[in-house]
Amino acid sequence: MRNSLGVVLAMSLAGCGGERGEPGQPVNEPQIVVRSPEQDRLHELDDMGRDIGLKRAILASGLRCRRVxxxxxxxxxxxxxxxxxxxxxxxxxxxxxxxxxSAQVRPCKDMQQLGLPGCRINPSPRRPASG
Structure with missing residues (x-):
């Protein structure tokens, strides 16, 4: 009886909590992202404005880029x-x-070697229509 109770308890606990990555870290829970107004401004720019802003960051880092x-x-x-x-x-x-x-600029080709995220553009969420 005692063994069967332990098996039932173990099976019922196995279904709780879903998958986990690191101990105590739920894998599928949404993460809260907090950005400053400066960071948010880049998200609000159109393509041309964003290209200009990022080009300025590249040039300010002493690197070259004629056109994004x-x-x-x-x-x-x-x-x-x-x-x-x-x-x-x-x-x-x-x-x-x-x-x-502030901005830090690195070559995309070095990202994997440095253990940093790759330079893959995420699809933009649709912007609400202004009106």
């Missing part, structure tokens, strides 16, 4: 908004934007 051919939001990474921009010379850049508006 594609850019987009990647993800949040440790309180930094990660964006990517591809330039007409074939180079692609990862741009980490901090809550204070």
């Amino acid at each position: 051919t594609q850019s987009g939001y990647v993800q949040e990474y440790r309180r930094l908004s990660l964006w990517t921009a591809s330039c007409d010379d074939g180079r692609s850049w990862a741009i980490f934007v901090g809550p204070d508006g």
Whole structure:
């Protein structure tokens, strides 16, 4: 009787809580993202405005980019908004934007080696129609 009670208890507990990654960390729970007004402004820009802003961040880092051919939001990474921009010379850049508006720029080709998220643009959520 005691063994069967233990088996029933173990089976009932096995169905609780879903999958887990690290101990105490639920895998499928939504994460809250807190961004500063500076970080939010990039999300509000149209494509051309975003390209110009990211190009300025690249140039301010002492790197070269004549024209941004594609850019987009990647993800949040440790309180930094990660964006990517591809330039007409074939180079692609990862741009980490901090809550204070500062930017750190790295070559996308180095991201995997550094253990950082890849430069894959996430599809933009639809913007509400203004009217």
